[in-house]
Amino acid sequence: MTVDVASIAALAPLLLISGAGCLALLLDTLTKGREPALRLAQLGCLAALAAVVGQWTGAESGQPIWSGMWVVDRMALFLDALLIATALVTLSVAAPFMREHDFENGESYALVLFATSGMMTVVHATHLLSLLIGIETMSLAAYLLVASWRRQPAGPEGALKYLLLGAFAAGFLVYGTALVYGTTGGEMSYAGIAARAGQAAGNPLFIIGVYFLLTGMLFKIAAVPFHMWAPDAYEAAPTPVTGLMAAGIKVAAVGALVRLLAAVLADPGLALGHAGWVRVLGGVSFLTMTWGNLAALRQENVKRMLAYSSIAHAGYLMIGLVALGQKVDGAQPALLVYLAAYAFTTLGVFAVVAWVGRRDDERVLVRDWAGLARTRPAVALAMTVLLLSLAGVPPTGGFFGKFYVFRAAMQSPDLAWLVVAAVLNSLVSVYYYLRIVVAMYFRDPVQPWQPFRSAGMAVVLVAIVVVVLALGLVPGPAIDLAAGGLGALR
Secondary structure (H helix, E strand, C coil): CCCHHHHHCCCCHHHHHHHHHHHHHHHHHCCCCHHHHHHHHHHHHHHHHHHHHHHHHHHHCCCCEEHHHHHCCCHHHHHHHHEEEEEHHHHCCCHHHHHHCCCCCCCHHHHHHHHHHHHHHHEEEHHHHHHHHHHHHHHHHHHHCCCCCCCCCHHHHHHHHHHHHHHHHHHHHHHHHHHHHHHHHCCCCCCHHHHHHHHHHCHHHHHHHHHHHHHHHHCCCCCCCCCHHHHHHHCCCCCHHHHHHHHHHHHHHHHHHHHHHCCCCCCCCHHHCCCCCHHHHHHHHHHHHHHHHHHHHCCHHHHHHHHHHHHHHHHHHHHHHHHCCCCCCCCHHHHHHHHHHHHHHHHHHHHHHHHHCCCCCCCCCCHHHCHHHHCCCHHHHHHHHHHHHCCCCCCCCCHHHHHHHHHHCCHHHHHHHHHHHHHHHHHHHHHHHHHHHHHHHHCCCCCCCCCCHHHHHHHHHHHHHHHHHHHHHCCCCHHHHCCCCCHHHC
């Protein structure tokens, strides 16, 4: 492996995030207050964002580094920016939330950055070993964050379930890596596997290895039938952490799948053959969005409802992955734009859920939202815009994210049925999103609404709503940025 100054500089955003996490953890042990660690973590995110912007121009063709284990291209940088923004929002929301609920711990800020560094590793990975390192770094930090609210009775239970099922999924990834390694003559790099994929496609062990890899990745995006952990983990985690999991982990896993499926498993024998992954993912996509929406209909807990909503969105995202396997033009940038719209919308929704609750009263049931519009009209309006974006109603970013993915899939006649199913599922989802809207605007309040005071959360929420509306009203720049990384995958 070749490591030089240029390769280290190419990973500046990741190194800044990881370094800020280490320093924040050290600072938390040396100072009495939590504020210095928080500010250092936020500063690290801003510095990493600046590094991403600085690298954008030179990353048009993609730069393999560290003997081809990682790549720095525009797709990875686009996702880096999205993941860093996710971490910055999470930090800004988590601090006042933890203070209000009296469990602030400085190590949580470092764990958010460590989880983000794992996510960034995943989207840069071009080697199965670096992919595994990134996934485990991301997952271990997420397990600890879920359990960080020690006084929450459901916290340890949700974290344990997440840990056990996550370990099970990691076993699939490791075993799949071993099978692929053995059947391709010792290849673990994406380029090496792609070069031998056509020849190895006739080996049943190689096919099993490929599907084991896909199983491990589908667990991370909470696709059916690997979704069982999501509702319990989302409900048990502190609400800002739930937003990080729903947005960041899904962005990282889908980004890794885009690279795996487009650069490694694109051989027609693997994608479109008798046991091709295109057909399998198409079926999983249908099951995921259908089950996610149907299960959400019956939920009274808002966090569990949003967990099943996240599962449904994983199904919509897989339509873009299937279109990628069909060699559809525009599938990759459409997926990236959808990821951006989904991530910001999800972060905003969970920011509202975190803000409206007070100490010992999170107000996570739908009936608890009754009358919010009367006392906090701005908060209710923001929540309405974000819920409409999740439902895919124009002119929000969620609408155009779905529109671009569905339009790309419609270029393949084989995917028309999947798009029709997705549209029908989107209509079903409107019902349970509107349940919250109806409660806010048309129900009498059960008790006075007094969200705790936090200027930072107000600024974050306004910024997110502006971004979501901008992605819907002026989607062109986002599409242009997302399309910038296409050349690196061809």
